[in-house]
Amino acid sequence: MELFRQGLRHLMLLLLAISGAAMAQTVAPSGQEAGRAGGAQVRYEVVELLPGTIGSYPRINAAGQVAVSMVIGGRTKGFFYDGAALRQLGFPGGGAVYANGLNDAGQVAGTALNKAGVERAFVWSARGGMRDLAAGKDSGSSYGMAINGRGVVTGSFQGGTRPFRWSAAGGLQDLGSTPAPSGGRVLNDGGVIAGVSTIDDETTRVFAWTRERGLIDIDTLGSIESSPVAVGAGGEVAGNRLASWDDGGDRPFLWTQAGGMRDLGIGRGSTAWVNAMTPGLHIAGAIGYPDGRQRAMSWTRRGGMRELGALGGRTSVARAVNARGQIVGFAENGAGAMRAFVWSERNGMLDLNRLLRRTPPGLVLEQALAINDSGVIVASANTGLVLLKPSSL
Template structure:
């Protein structure tokens, strides 16, 4: 956890796991130690046998980018057996993962046993152009940003392409440059949209658009036409533009004179030796990915990555990324690490699909999660997919039963794990946005602030928003004025700069508590509630309950306070105070009934703290 600012978060997908079976085997401490796992929504169960008796076993889950994360500790019985249920960290992607359990014998020899378990994602789905379905038909989502805004295209009643922005449940049409067709292809965190629009007379130009400034024609390198396919948070735009003498399209990069400015310069990115190229993707450092024709008049293309000589510069070098053994390839996505995704022909055989003979990868986020579309077995149909943790997953499997949706293509994914694309809803083509969920609650929550005065903060108070541990809250400014979000508890945990209309701010809440926030000027107020989590929810006096108030240690300068209320008690009492650890295991053997828990985060230097979290409870039976 970092404090004082928002983060570009690694996308997290919720876990919907298939229940397995697990046997508890009696064994003495001299047997070979073993563990077995079974999974349930949001948690993983573990049973062990053959361990040293009457000693503690520490179990951990491996999370990419973080290493081994504490899951809990469990005591062994007189036979060397143990068992318990652990909450799975929210940033664990779908796929196969490893749980390890450790025990120190005699303070000298450490026993370590590992076991694999499998997770799958769960998603809630939104029809993001429902509010404008009469004006926008056959819609598809082309891109989304880090604060949950999405953009894309559809068709009007005359069959012409129209562009739109979806923000906080409101759909805004994006006017073009005066011609018949307008396409929106990308959006950055400032709410700036990049795309291509017809001009009167039939030519088309790349453009940028903001809610405050409207559309701006970016012109061309030298010819009549240009296209915009992607933009980054500095306002650079990648696409192509015609060049003399033959007016072939070359991959091109438009650089604004100031960040997210409306005036700038086109730069020719060149080709791989052929006559034409196009840049389809752009990352935060100005690296562009796309496809280029090869030398000798060939009509075969190869994927490329263009790297600037200096970050976000206009001069650089184009690198041929080759193929997977076939004749051609194209690149459609690139993340901040320079990972490139796309499509390639193979020499023989098919891999990396949902069973059919081909698949396209369209986007990749900074945690390496890839989305796209793949043919199914028999090639009669295709579905949207997510690739993560080495596994290709059909996104239709993550939807609630009988949702009415069929998802055909996923075109964008942000670092919170939200996915946009297109599919059908009860047989009608729609743009969709998927947001990751768990059975415990949402992993993302969206707060939209709007007002009628120059100061956006004059808006009325927002209701309390609730997310699970590790969940992300996105604030979006719908306009017309500017505002800033701040931590109203006095801890200084989070806060944004002034946000222009159409922009937003995101923060991940890793620890349990109730966090008040306010906006600048006449305060608009609200709270974010993050509950304590327990596993299991019900057990006996012999059950070891796992209690979590953070899947982390406290950041420097902060501590956690945790309180418990026993059955029949009138008041909460301190369970642990001023701790930096994020969880513990408890045996509640004193009495049966409901035990209740709550927690908060506190800054040591000032004593300022969040309010207490929503209450979590477990029930103990005989």
């Protein structure tokens, strides 16, 4: 259970950042004006998906399908949007559902309560329905955290203490033991898995797993805490680390098998963190400053770390990035309100609220949370969760 709670850490931190930033009123130069010089802007059609608040961050695949958990009427429910209709996920007679991963085949991985009230790792598809990944091997809690393009799932079982790899052909594979309870978090299509070992209530260590080498402690920088966010196409692992208790905050890292763990720095700030990375190693996240300001950032091997600007306020945070270099997230405007943004090299940071066609009455986009390589965006609004489709599609 502890590993599962830690898997939701960045969701909680981001929501806290939003609520704190919404109270700020300081005005700074806006990126909206700068973006207009780049030519005609893409417009977006709005598809309203679900009411409620976010229970797990939405995932979107190449086809524009979405997996998400929403808190509706006090209950956490899992959903899959197939491009035309919504389907609700769950074990028969079960409870809360956390949809944590989605692949291009429309398979969803996550954690759900079964009818006995036990948390169980699952994979779901429209054709196969819900499948308990640890059935027959483990009667305790298990947690599904991510799924790759080949349908391989990683997570933890035996009460969240041991990492696993699951496939339809091979079933559940125990990845082995570390000196402490551990679980898989993320993986790539090549099957490289990254996860965390929980040393105690305050200390974690990031590991990688490959078929050739098994479990590897990859925190060669000796952090107090470290956790993975994504695995690149070549097996690289990006994530966040806390160097020491008095270090001031998280620092992003990139690990490679050849070079080990590399601290990516904090730019001009006092802290920085990763929220997403493409298979090609384009990283998106934020930089934090001692006075409470935050700035969305990106990092590439070629360009290093750069700030992406803001919409007139103190705060902006990048949440997701696609292979075309489009980055989405949330930013505070000059009035102190949070607004969803899209950023590109050509147009800079733009308020998505100003790019909508036929905006539903009263709708305000507050955060952009996911984007696929076609530029389709999942965002949260004052009405719930929405899908934004570029008008050219």
